[in-house]
Amino acid sequence: MIRSRDESWVRVEDASAIGAARRAAMTLAESCGFDEHDRGRVAVAVSEAASNLVKHAAEGVMMIRSHPETDAAVEVIAIDKGPGIHDLSRAARDGYSTTGTLGLGLGGIARMASAHDVYTVLGRGTVVGMCFTATGTTPPVPLASGLARPIGEEAVCGDAFAYVESGSTVIAMLCDGLGHGEPAAVASREAVRVFQDHYDLPAVLLLERIHHALRGTRGGAVSVARLDRAAGVIRYAGLGNVSGWIVHAEGRQGMISLPGIAGHQRDKLREYDYAVPPHSLLVLHTDGLTERWDVTAFPGLSAHTPAVVAATLLRDAGTRRDDATVLAVRAAP
Known part of the structure; x- marks a missing residue:
């Protein structure tokens, strides 16, 4: 985890x-x-x-x-x-x-x-x-990584993410707590706790669990993605102003997040299936990053480590006026 x-x-x-x-x-x-x-x-x-x-x-x-x-x-x-x-x-x-x-x-x-x-x-x-x-030990080779940067001089980021690999499947969750600072972080930490307990659920049911758990908090925007590498499919459920993208050399495809606030208001939640092209990336980010970034402006980026991918997008698309978090997952090992 x-x-x-x-x-x-x-x-x-x-x-x-x-x-x-x-x-x-x-x-x-x-x-x-x-x-x-x-x-x-x-x-x-x-x-x-x-x-x-x-x-x-x-x-x-x-x-x-x-x-x-x-x-x-x-x-x-x-x-x-x-x-x-x-x-x-x-x-x-x-x-x-x-x-x-x-x-x-x-x-x-x-x-x-x-x-x-x-x-x-x-x-x-x-x-x-x-x-x-330490000398003589092998460094990890992660297939996913993310970064969370707090707004301005805040010590605490109100966003959080989590992911887990299970066989050929990667399950990922990102939460943007409403507002910023510690009250927002409380909501995001609760989303992570629920994810840790129930990541084996389908994406839409996991999002439902997180929505109910956030009722006693400020709430937030949440996305959940199940990437099945063997089948070449992402099953995605999003609620609120969060972004999910399938990124490949020629461009990117957006995934649908429904209007609402996890923990407070929502319509019926839905899960959407998307085909995953070879050599692509799953990218989730909060609205602390503008959606207007263009993958063609980053030649060769998808070949780099997920941490460097996330850092590059955070630098070029992130705004200092909000917490900003991005998670990148390689679609194939």
Whole structure:
């Protein structure tokens, strides 16, 4: 069972933020049981990534958390709206740097991290995903990942997501608690609790359970998707202003969410079936992301890790005027 966890978001726009990002990652690595050597690897890679953001990027930010699929790994994602990298293969060499790019330090990051992924588009920016595990252990290879960013300076995000793999099926849920802050988070946490107890139900029945459970809360917008990889079908039920998309190289297909607020008002809930093209992604997001993003503006993005996909969409489609959450699920292993 995977659910959204506490994430530390650090703005990295001046040199003073480099130390803050490094300390946050080191503290987390220690809590994950990393020894001094492995904590040192984390410190070097995070410092390099943060330094790159300060030197070359615009609107740089780092997300630091324990890995969603294990308590024994640290995940760090560096996100920027900088110039992008002209030649990624050259930039990844140790010591390589070109003015106006994020080349410096990528080679070191690749050596220090247990796994990493870089996605860059000229003129739009770069996302660097890093995973750290103890020496000699294999990093997880997730087929799904999400990010939840609170509005403004709020410490708590009112959105939440959860997903679970069961054989060839992935069941995913996303909740946008009404409003923001702790009252909204109460509703979203309740949606996650119900999901954990009843994820084996059909999508529409699970949504019904969540709707009843949220009656004592502010309520929220909720989407539930059952992705059957073997059959190539998504069964989707949504209520309120949440978005579900099937994303492929040529474009995207929207899925239907009915009007209403889970926990308060709704018409008869319905479940819809959608065919899943090969090499596609399931993307769920709250209305903290605009629906106007265009997948063709992100060439090759679907080939990257779900965490990098989610971070890229959050950067380019997210709004600072609301909590923003996005969950990406690969349609085939």
